[in-house]
Amino acid sequence: MTHKSYITEQLVQFIACDGLDWRSARSKLLRSNHRLRSSDMPTDEEIEHALREYYAIFCPKEHAETLKALRSLALSWMERFESFSPRLIRGVLNGCADRFSNIYLEIVAEDLKSFEIFLLDHDVEYEVISNPLQNRRDFSETIFFPTTTLIRGKTNEINVVVSVYEYLPIKPKKGKKPDSYQHPLETLSSATIKELKELINAIDLQNIR
Numbered sequence: 659m660t661h662k663s664y665i666t667e668q669l670v671q672f673i674a675c676d677g678l679d680w681r682s683a684r685s686k687l688l689r690s691n692h693r694l695r696s697s698d699m700p701t702d703e704e705i706e707h708a709l710r711e712y713y714a715i716f717c718p719k720e721h722a723e724t725l726k727a728l729r730s731l732a733l734s735w736m737e738r739f740e741s742f743s744p745r746l747i748r749g750v751l752n753g754c755a756d757r758f759s760n761i762y763l764e765i766v767a768e769d770l771k772s773f774e775i776f777l778l779d780h781d782v783e784y785e786v787i788s789n790p791l792q793n794r795r796d797f798s799e800t801i802f803f804p805t806t807t808l809i810r811g812k813t814n815e816i817n818v819v820v821s822v823y824e825y826l827p828i829k830p831k832k833g834k835k836p837d838s839y840q841h842p843l844e845t846l847s848s849a850t851i852k853e854l855k856e857l858i859n860a861i862d863l864q865n866i867r
Contacts, residue, residue: 666700666708677758709754710839731807732761736851745848753844760817770799798822
């Protein structure tokens with residue numbers, strides 16, 4: 659095993675088994691080995707691939723059920739936010755998410771207040787995260803709120819993290835070539851309601867075969 663493979667394996671253990679977010683997992687690994695530097699860390703894509711590989715080997719059925727629950731939950735919120743052109747991004751879309759993961763969405767709103775008013779009108783208690791992209795003219799703010807869903811018979815609390823844009827930045831429809839653990843639709847850089855439905859149905863058909 660190479661040095662980088664060992665580092666990646668440790669990060670996967672922290673994320674998949676201990677439930678740490680990626681930043682906390684990296685910090686824990688750096689604290690535990692003072693010889694490591696941030697530059698030694700694998701890329702996000704390498705971690706994503708390693709997580710998909712881990713789940714495919716050790717808990718394929720359980721992970722498939724977890725992904726379906728998370729995607730169904732994401733779809734239900736996206737349908738509520740339909741007037742804001744929602745798109746799903748990150749782990750729930752690309753297949754590396756687990757029961758500890760957040761659901762990440764992007765929406766379009768004329769201003770942050772219009773979306774906040776929408777949430778208040780629908781009795782959603784939320785918090786606003788300070789803008790991490792101050793120089794992005796199209797980016798307004800990030801909002802998150804907790805929700806719950808059943809995952810393999812147990813109630814899990816999931817955070818929905820919504821990035822609010824004045825207009826959504828143009829992204830390529832498809833990402834890179836899928837790895838051996840991905841469906842082609844999981845390589846989308848972001849997914850609309852229609853595309854997420856297509857993905858859920860495609861995975862269901864794939865699992866039946």
